Amino acid sequence: MSIAPIVHSVEVKAAPARAFELFTMQMSRWWPQGGTIGGKPHAAIIIEPQPGGRWFERDEDGKETQWGKVLAWEPPGRVLLGWQIDCKWGFDPGLLTEVEINFAPLAAGGTRVTLVHRDLERFGADAAGHVQKLNGGWPTRLRNFADFTGT
Amino acid sequence: MTYHKSSASKSLAALGDPTRRAIFERLAASPAAVGEIARGLPVSRPAVSQHLRVLKAAGLVRETASGTRHIYRLDPRGIGAMRAWLDRHWRSALDGFREFADDHHDEEEDSR
Numbered sequence: 001m002s003i004a005p006i007v008h009s010v011e012v013k014a015a016p017a018r019a020f021e022l023f024t025m026q027m028s029r030w031w032p033q034g035g036t037i038g039g040k041p042h043a044a045i046i047i048e049p050q051p052g053g054r055w056f057e058r059d060e061d062g063k064e065t066q067w068g069k070v071l072a073w074e075p076p077g078r079v080l081l082g083w084q085i086d087c088k089w090g091f092d093p094g095l096l097t098e099v100e101i102n103f104a105p106l107a108a109g110g111t112r113v114t115l116v117h118r119d120l121e122r123f124g125a126d127a128a129g130h131v132q133k134l135n136g137g138w139p140t141r142l143r144n145f146a147d148f149t150g151t
Numbered sequence: 152m153t154y155h156k157s158s159a160s161k162s163l164a165a166l167g168d169p170t171r172r173a174i175f176e177r178l179a180a181s182p183a184a185v186g187e188i189a190r191g192l193p194v195s196r197p198a199v200s201q202h203l204r205v206l207k208a209a210g211l212v213r214e215t216a217s218g219t220r221h222i223y224r225l226d227p228r229g230i231g232a233m234r235a236w237l238d239r240h241w242r243s244a245l246d247g248f249r250e251f252a253d254d255h256h257d258e259e260e261d262s263r
Contacts, residue, residue: 006238010249014256022252030251032243113248115241120234 005118012111016103017076019111023101024049024079047081049073055081066091071098078102083117097122170194171202175225178212182224 012019022030027045040059047055053070068091072080081099086092097119104112170192177188185203189196203223206212213226 003234006234006241008238008241008245010245012249012252012256014252018256019252022255023248026251026255029255030244030248032240032247113245115245117237117241120237 003120005116005120007114007116009112009114011106012113013109014111015076015109016105016111019113020076020079020103023103023113024075047079068096068099076103086123095122168202168205170198171206174199174202175206175211178223178225182222184220184222188223 014022024047027047028042031042031045040061040063042057043060044058045056046058047053047070049070051070051073053073054066055068055070056064056066058064066084068082068084070079071082072078074080079101081101083097083099084092084095086095097117100116100118102114102116104114106112173192174188177183177191185196185199188203189199192199194202203212203214207214210226212223215222215224
């Protein structure tokens with residue numbers, strides 16, 4: 001089963017390098033309120049700026065909850081992130097979906113920022129994979145899939 | 152678990168029951184008939200059938216006939232619902248980003 005990727009884009013006034021910086025290094029400041037997975041509201045959302053770096057949120061108590069990781073770090077044009085939040089809104093290192101963001105200069109100045117979230121069918125494969133791994137112990141894991149699909 | 156508070160759904164309610172979750176998990180591993188599902192669980196076939204009806208009504212499971220056998224499998228539209236959620240999420244996040252970026256694009260110094 002294959003699922004069409006999600007694609008969205010916006011145009012911003014900033015040049016690509018600046019847009020890239022605002023997007024990746026100041027995510028805490030524009031990410032939708034409440035749109036995080038930790039138990040408390042996020043104090044920071046951090047992308048460690050290198051391949052293999054973590055993508056995580058930190059709450060006011062300093063508790064960190066990982067979301068994924070950096071797969072490619074290519075300022076000012078592109079960043080490729082691994083989204084590893086599973087269906088129960090928890091970090092799952094065994095799940096990897098890709099979020100690619102491209103920053104393309106516009107003729108009139110500014111930048112077109114295009115985001116693609118792909119490999120969405122892996123959420124389902126993830127659920128099935130867990131069942132196989134757990135091999136008969138009726139786990140709580142599938143609840144993940146349920147919670148996610150239930151929204 | 153901030154996100155799904157605002158969009159309570161039949162799917163979630165259907166999976167609030169541990170037996171139904173177990174059935175759902177079983178079907179995530181592979182499609183199966185009622186008897187096969189019941190063998191792996193400490194519940195009767197009629198009980199499994201009843202749970203399957205609830206899962207079907209919630210759009211999580213669908214049924215296909217293969218001869219006289221009725222085979223149950225996960226309904227891919229369930230993942231479609233997840234995709235729809237992510238789609239809304241990214242639309243909203245990018246709109247937030249545009250607004251923020253346009254307010255701050257000419258700043259020299261930034262704080263995290």
